[in-house]
Amino acid sequence: MVDSLRSHGYALASGYFDVNLVDRVYEKADALFRSLRIDFSRAYSVQYAQRKSLENISYEELAATEKTVALADPLLHISELLPLAFNESVLKIAARFLGYVPPLYRVMVVRDFPLDRPLHSSNFHKDNDESDSLQIFIYLVDIDDAHGPLVYVPGSNHHDVRSCRPRLSRDLGIDANDGRLSDAEVERVYPRNSWAILRTVRGSVAMIHGNGIHKGPAWTRPGDPNNKPRTAIRLDLHGHKGGVVRDGKENRLWRPDYEQLTPLQSLFAHAELVEPGQTTARKA
Numbered sequence: 533m534v535d536s537l538r539s540h541g542y543a544l545a546s547g548y549f550d551v552n553l554v555d556r557v558y559e560k561a562d563a564l565f566r567s568l569r570i571d572f573s574r575a576y577s578v579q580y581a582q583r584k585s586l587e588n589i590s591y592e593e594l595a596a597t598e599k600t601v602a603l604a605d606p607l608l609h610i611s612e613l614l615p616l617a618f619n620e621s622v623l624k625i626a627a628r629f630l631g632y633v634p635p636l637y638r639v640m641v642v643r644d645f646p647l648d649r650p651l652h653s654s655n656f657h658k659d660n661d662e663s664d665s666l667q668i669f670i671y672l673v674d675i676d677d678a679h680g681p682l683v684y685v686p687g688s689n690h691h692d693v694r695s696c697r698p699r700l701s702r703d704l705g706i707d708a709n710d711g712r713l714s715d716a717e718v719e720r721v722y723p724r725n726s727w728a729i730l731r732t733v734r735g736s737v738a739m740i741h742g743n744g745i746h747k748g749p750a751w752t753r754p755g756d757p758n759n760k761p762r763t764a765i766r767l768d769l770h771g772h773k774g775g776v777v778r779d780g781k782e783n784r785l786w787r788p789d790y791e792q793l794t795p796l797q798s799l800f801a802h803a804e805l806v807e808p809g810q811t812t813a814r815k816a
Contacts, residue, residue: 553615784805
């Protein structure tokens with residue numbers, strides 16, 4: 533996995549986690565999404581400029597108009613999430629690839645909705661904030677064309693001439709593809725038949741080096757009524773960034789859950805601890 537990340541920019545372990553555990557997490561997550569237990573500060577809003585807020589909007593309207601929503605405090609509400617989000621083998625791969633335990637490790641459960649055209653992360657892009665960023669997805673649904681697979685351009689994570697081309701439209705002052713790269717722009721430098729399309733089963737783990745060109749979920753036929761949302765555990769790992777101080781509280785955990793973590797797991801927890809019986813409500 534580490535060698536694949538370094539050479540190609542991505543790695544995939546198909547069917548890594550027990551499907552019964554994954555299905556239990558999905559069932560609870562789905563109920564929370566539909567009851568709008570959403571962290572609105574982490575939603576990827578398509579219409580935020582017009583709405584100013586996503587609160588008091590039905591789930592059906594969110595599904596019809598928004599790109600990505602995330603659960604509020606998933607580690608407090610889904611106990612089965614802990615062995616997935618803090619799996620030691622996954623943590624060791626991440627630390628070995630980065631070369632250190634990252635100062636940011638954020639656990640999210642996200643749902644991406646299919647829309648009539650590709651938007652934002654469904655267009656090619658790089659995660660430009662940190663060159664040593666890493667994203668890990670644990671899929672809670674089978675990933676096929678209907679659920680929008682991840683597409684990665686192998687080798688585009690390297691620091692060489694090819695990795696700098698093509699440039700993002702926004703770098704050139706062009707408002708196109710939501711500031712992202714079109715397929716045609718990428719294809720001029722990296723042939724389409726070289727792209728890696730990660731179709732896999734639920735319980736699989738996909739890791740990507742954010743410095744490479746990628747997009748996803750990328751529905752093959754945008755607007756197709758057979759398209760379905762993609763639901764996944766998303767782990768964001770970021771390195772040190774100038775001018776940014778991490779407070780070590782990216783996640784919220786019950787104190788008894790934190791105390792049961794191994795020394796390795798606790799290094800990644802970065803948690804605000806919640807006492808049993810303490811209210812979990814907070815402004816999202």
